[in-house]
Amino acid sequence: MGGAIQIELTERQEMILRIVKDEGPITGEQIAEKLNLTRATLRPDLAILTMSGFLDARPRVGYFYSGKTGNQLLGEHIRKLSIKDWKSVPVVCQEETSVYDAICHMFLEDVGTLFVVKEGGILVGVVSRKDLLKSSMGNQNLQSIPVGVVMTRMPNIVTCDPEDSLLDAAAKLIRNQVDALPVVKEREGESGPEVVGRITKTTITKAFVELGEGTSV
Incomplete structure (x- = not known):
């Protein structure tokens, strides 16, 4: 079999994942504060990470790390192709x-x-x-x-x-x-x-x- 296929994330998205993994549940405002950025600046990154399955989000609680690797998420997507x-x-x-x-x-x-x-x-x-x-x-x-x-x-x-x-x-x-x-x-x-x-x-x-x-x- 060939090498593992990775889903590429930006440096900022990797930083967000590390923060949520270490300190989650954590709100978007708290993540923005740690990165010295505005919540609006982080909104696209958080949306991508949530829609991709790397993060889970709950209203009034914050973001959780899903624990899934890029390969696991890719595998889930492939299995959904009908x-x-x-x-x-x-x-x-x-x-x-x-x-x-x-x-x-x-x-x-x-x-x-x-x-x-x-x-x-x-x-x-x-x-x-x-x-x-x-x-x-x-x-x-x-x-x-x-x-x-x-x-x-x-x-x-x-x-x-x-x-x-x-x-x-x-x-x-x-x-x-x-x-x-x-x-x-x-x-x-x-x-x-x-x-x-x-x-x-x-x-x-x-x-x-x-x-x-x-x-x-």
């Missing part, structure tokens, strides 16, 4: 689609995995770039081979739910050594789950970059 907020549109084909057409579809959509569905968007299989490459070896007529022959079928497909966390999806991608997961929801009376999205390794990378740039929701 699949439903990050999923992208699923790229699908039918079981009768030929391997040739599936390869063309995959390249045109610039994806590494196709979800195979039947009427109503019900998931019946998954076909990867590796599956299609394997089926194209030899002198076979790719236009005569249906995707249903080479795909992975339910129930041997790893899926995720829109309400799951993005961290859960990342763990499934790594654990099962796949490039994409279908996001599914159960439909009453149907023989399988409906595909409503996809999560890929690119999704996880995008979330990681946006988190680092401070633009993540």
Whole structure:
């Protein structure tokens, strides 16, 4: 694993944390007095430290040190990222689609995995770039081979739910050594789950970059 990721604070915010850690509960006015600053000057710093989770605040009592490290707070934020907020549109084909057409579809959509569905968007299989490459070896007529022959079928497909966390999806991608997961929801009376999205390794990378740039929701 890589090195620890730190949430960077300004020198003044670090000083505020030390004061609250040593002397809390303590009011904003008392913190300002110790730093020879006005309460108004400290208000943005106190707001940032409270919203970030480093400090707790109680009316008429003051500020408390939460005891959480930057890494713990970052971990809590990551665990709150939801699949439903990050999923992208699923790229699908039918079981009768030929391997040739599936390869063309995959390249045109610039994806590494196709979800195979039947009427109503019900998931019946998954076909990867590796599956299609394997089926194209030899002198076979790719236009005569249906995707249903080479795909992975339910129930041997790893899926995720829109309400799951993005961290859960990342763990499934790594654990099962796949490039994409279908996001599914159960439909009453149907023989399988409906595909409503996809999560890929690119999704996880995008979330990681946006988190680092401070633009993540």
